[in-house]
Amino acid sequence: MPKFIDAHPMQPLTADELNKLQNSPPDEFGVTHHDILFSEKDNKIYCVLDAPNAEAIHKHHAKAGIKCEWVHEVKSTRG
Numbered sequence: 257m258p259k260f261i262d263a264h265p266m267q268p269l270t271a272d273e274l275n276k277l278q279n280s281p282p283d284e285f286g287v288t289h290h291d292i293l294f295s296e297k298d299n300k301i302y303c304v305l306d307a308p309n310a311e312a313i314h315k316h317h318a319k320a321g322i323k324c325e326w327v328h329e330v331k332s333t334r335g
Contacts, residue, residue, distance in 0.1 A: 259331065265301070287306070
């Protein structure tokens, strides 16, 4: 499955909500969270996600009312 990284504002999400999302099952778009990096101070989230394509990433975030600043397909040294 391709891996993507994206960036978007943290609000309206909280650290507790992000921790719950980390282990959630794949959504209807086939998106799962590999890692979620965030800074409350900077109001910024960087999501590392497994997804079939970038369009699925945008749909995943749009469902939560969030617009990504950017989405990039990436590779990992972890496999």
